[in-house]
Amino acid sequence: MPVKAVEIKKDIYWVGAVDWAVRDFHGYETPRGTTYNNYLIMDDEITLIDTVKYDFATYTLKNISGVVDPARIKNVIINHIENDHVTSLDCVMDLAPNATIYISEKGKKGLERFFDLSRWNVKTVKTGDTLTIGKRTLEFLETPMLHWPDSMVTYAREDKILFTQDAFGQHVASANRFDDEYEISNSPVELEDAVVDYYANILMPFGQMIKTKIAEIQAKGFEIDIIAPDHGLIWRKDPGKVLGMYLDMANGKARESVAIIYDTMWQSTEKMAGPIAEGVRAEGLNCQIIKLRATPTSVAIKEFWKCRGALIGSPTLNNILFPSVAEFLTHLRGLRPKNRIVGAFGSFGWGGGAVKESYEVFKQMGLQTVEPGIQLAYRPSLADEEACFEFGRTFARQVSEYHKGF
Ligand SMILES: Cc1cc2nc3c(=O)[nH]c(=O)nc-3n(C[C@H](O)[C@H](O)[C@H](O)COP(=O)(O)O)c2cc1C
Ligand SMILES: [Fe+2]
Numbered sequence: 290m291p292v293k294a295v296e297i298k299k300d301i302y303w304v305g306a307v308d309w310a311v312r313d314f315h316g317y318e319t320p321r322g323t324t325y326n327n328y329l330i331m332d333d334e335i336t337l338i339d340t341v342k343y344d345f346a347t348y349t350l351k352n353i354s355g356v357v358d359p360a361r362i363k364n365v366i367i368n369h370i371e372n373d374h375v376t377s378l379d380c381v382m383d384l385a386p387n388a389t390i391y392i393s394e395k396g397k398k399g400l401e402r403f404f405d406l407s408r409w410n411v412k413t414v415k416t417g418d419t420l421t422i423g424k425r426t427l428e429f430l431e432t433p434m435l436h437w438p439d440s441m442v443t444y445a446r447e448d449k450i451l452f453t454q455d456a457f458g459q460h461v462a463s464a465n466r467f468d469d470e471y472e473i474s475n476s477p478v479e480l481e482d483a484v485v486d487y488y489a490n491i492l493m494p495f496g497q498m499i500k501t502k503i504a505e506i507q508a509k510g511f512e513i514d515i516i517a518p519d520h521g522l523i524w525r526k527d528p529g530k531v532l533g534m535y536l537d538m539a540n541g542k543a544r545e546s547v548a549i550i551y552d553t554m555w556q557s558t559e560k561m562a563g564p565i566a567e568g569v570r571a572e573g574l575n576c577q578i579i580k581l582r583a584t585p586t587s588v589a590i591k592e593f594w595k596c597r598g599a600l601i602g603s604p605t606l607n608n609i610l611f612p613s614v615a616e617f618l619t620h621l622r623g624l625r626p627k628n629r630i631v632g633a634f635g636s637f638g639w640g641g642g643a644v645k646e647s648y649e650v651f652k653q654m655g656l657q658t659v660e661p662g663i664q665l666a667y668r669p670s671l672a673d674e675e676a677c678f679e680f681g682r683t684f685a686r687q688v689s690e691y692h693k694g695f
């Protein structure tokens with residue numbers, strides 16, 4: 290659906306594209322689709338902040354053209370060189386070949402891997418550098434590893450807008466551009482869920498850096514009326530809300546509840562999950578059961594992240610973890626979760642191995658564990674079900690104890 294440029298503040302336009310159909314975003318499932326947001330500032334020097342994914346180049350060019358002839362663009366700021374934001378840069382530069390690109394040093398190095406930069410004017414910027422474009426001054430703040438080494442944010446001082454590239458974004462395709470509109474057309478809860486989903490899947494490893502950078506933004510005294518990310522809704526109603534959510538998550542906030550995440554071949558591990566969940570409930574904690582083969586990995590990651598405790602269930606296949614569980618744990622390990630307590634369960638036939646391997650991965654991740662886990666041969670007997678129930682209770686008590694530390 291073509292969407293026209295939308296003025297987000299006087300003379301500042303969203304000129305991005307809505308990707309209603311994407312369901313696989315670099316392997317991350319996006320059931321709600323996404324948007325690629327970029328922004329055009331109409332001042333003495335017309336300035337474009339970011340571009341979009343290559344197959345949406347025509348959309349952004351059309352949106353820009355609805356406001357101004359793209360040939361008049363003087364500055365192009367690239368806050369983040371990931372493919373979804375730079376791969377239409379050449380289409381923009383074809384129309385505005387004399388524009389100057391402003392980018393971090395690391396960004397420039399990376400950009401050389403995408404384009405021949407010798408034909409373009411490229412200036413590198415660092416934290417504290419400013420660019421005066423007429424009535425407005427833009428200030429840059431590098432945010433390395435949030436979430437790529439080159440990442441930076443751009444602050445429009447007079448308008449009090451922080452352009453944050455991926456940070457504070459959400460994978461949500463919508464006809465709405467703003468948080469308040471989406472909260473009415475959908476719901477605040479759905480928007481919050483999309484924020485948690487994005488944080489869990491992309492930003493989980495970088496909590497410490499998030500705290501440092503938010504403190505740096507506060508120390509600089511940036512007043513913020515609008516947070517304009519590169520995906521999803523723009524925060525104009527209450528940008529403090531998403532800042533608060535990020536700080537909470539970076540500080541280890543989670544629900545005092547349990548996610549039971551498992552897979553199964555012949556339903557024995559699955560049959561263990563039920564009584565374990567009942568044991569958790571008997572201790573008054575909420576819990577939910579997630580079967581990996583029935584759930585997108587990104588959803589399982591999000592549910593893991595919401596809960597203080599997680600139990601991972603896997604049958605043994607050829608002495609080791611079931612592949613979908615191994616995949617989940619590999620994904621999780623890369624996200625370097627903190628402040629969570631975990632345990633493992635599973636059914637085996639003869640030698641076993643999956644529960645042991647789960648704990649090895651937990652140790653690699655440095656997570657708090659409840660040991661031993663629970664495993665049984667073939668089908669759970671009635672006595673095994675009772676033992677699973679007790680294991681759920683014990684685990685829940687440990688979750689509550691651990692939760693007191695937050
Ligand atoms: C969420 C995310 C995290 C990444 N983490 C790393 C990393 O830790 N180290 C690294 O060298 N590259 C990292 N990359 C960069 C990719 O490896 C890079 O974009 C590569 O070109 C992708 O190759 P592909 O096109 O075959 O998927 C990451 C990319 C994404 C999207
Ligand atoms: Fe990104």
Ligand SMILES: [Fe+2]
Pocket residue numbers: 371373374455519520
């Ligand atoms: Fe992105």
